[in-house]
Amino acid sequence: xxxxxxxSVENRVLTITFNRTxxxxxxxxxxxxxxxxxxxxANDNDAIRAIxxxxxxxxxxxxxxxxxxxxxxxxxxxxxxSRFLRELVVAKKPLIAAVNGIAVGVGFTMLLxxxxxxxSEAAQLQAPFVDLALVPEAASSLLLPARIGHAQAAExxxxxxxxxxxxxxxxxxxxxxxxxxxxxxxxxxxxxxxSKKAPAALQATxxxxxxxxxxxxxxxxxxxxxFGQQLLSPELGEAVMAFMQKREPNFG
Ligand code: COA
Numbered sequence: 001x002x003x004x005x006x007x008s009v010e011n012r013v014l015t016i017t018f019n020r021t022x023x024x025x026x027x028x029x030x031x032x033x034x035x036x037x038x039x040x041x042a043n044d045n046d047a048i049r050a051i052x053x054x055x056x057x058x059x060x061x062x063x064x065x066x067x068x069x070x071x072x073x074x075x076x077x078x079x080x081x082s083r084f085l086r087e088l089v090v091a092k093k094p095l096i097a098a099v100n101g102i103a104v105g106v107g108f109t110m111l112l113x114x115x116x117x118x119x120s121e122a123a124q125l126q127a128p129f130v131d132l133a134l135v136p137e138a139a140s141s142l143l144l145p146a147r148i149g150h151a152q153a154a155e156x157x158x159x160x161x162x163x164x165x166x167x168x169x170x171x172x173x174x175x176x177x178x179x180x181x182x183x184x185x186x187x188x189x190x191x192x193x194x195s196k197k198a199p200a201a202l203q204a205t206x207x208x209x210x211x212x213x214x215x216x217x218x219x220x221x222x223x224x225x226x227f228g229q230q231l232l233s234p235e236l237g238e239a240v241m242a243f244m245q246k247r248e249p250n251f252g
Pocket of ligand 1: 067102
């Protein structure tokens with residue numbers, strides 16, 4: 001059990017809240033495990049009709065905890081991060097995200113699996129995998145170019161470009177943008193509205209819209225192989241060291 005992830009159920013909506021505010025909600029293995037467990041339970045629980053992700057503090061999440069990554073590289077299929085990513089793919093219930101601040105790495109790529117993505121005006125999305133000597137995960141190397149085109153996706157993945165909230169909506173990564181104090185109200189309203197829809201029709205619609213689950217899962221497997229290789233690379237060591245020393249990495 002970790003208090004860095006909070007879960008609650010109200011109005012048949014499971015809310016999963018990032019709660020590691022002193023570290024910008026960077027996600028540890030324990031946090032992935034807590035989210036994967038909550039999502040697996042919800043998937044087979046008829047009393048839960050929608051799942052909402054949100055966060056305490058000023059960040060949505062700074063993505064994977066980089067130190068956890070270096071010290072405990074998740075190299076096996078049953079690693080908590082892999083379990084969490086699989087739950088995103090097999091989720092039957094609609095996923096809603098209320099993104100209050102910066103969303104980095106998996107904080108961004110998980111949004112590609114969400115059905116309704118509401119951003120605060122303060123939200124910024126960033127996927128600096130290459131800057132960290134990593135490769136995209138969560139099937140984002142497939143989903144993001146398919147959603148926004150190769151040229152826009154390359155700026156995000158290869159240059160590590162940050163996307164602000166309005167631009168995220170324009171390119172089709174977000175559903176809508178709200179003033180910070182209106183975000184959670186809007187997201188909760190959408191989640192509760194979804195929880196009242198005909199569940200079979202809603203879940204079938206999600207399934208149809210998402211495309212071929214096997215193709216998405218196969219890309220995740222391919223990505224995680226390369227991701228695992230990079231995790232063990234000297235490049236990654238230099239990137240994490242540079243982050244800890246608050247300096248630019250030098251990849252030679
Ligand atoms: N892993 C581990 N710790 C992290 C982290 C991460 N991904 N992101 C932030 N933190 C920690 C910082 O080390 C700092 O800890 P400290 O107070 O003990 O020094 C604390 O969270 C606050 O972060 P800080 O960098 O001071 O906040 P900021 O507002 O200046 O910047 C970010 C916020 C998110 C832009 C910046 O922290 C960042 O770039 N983080 C790394 C993001 C990343 O690369 N994620 C991995 C993607 S795969």
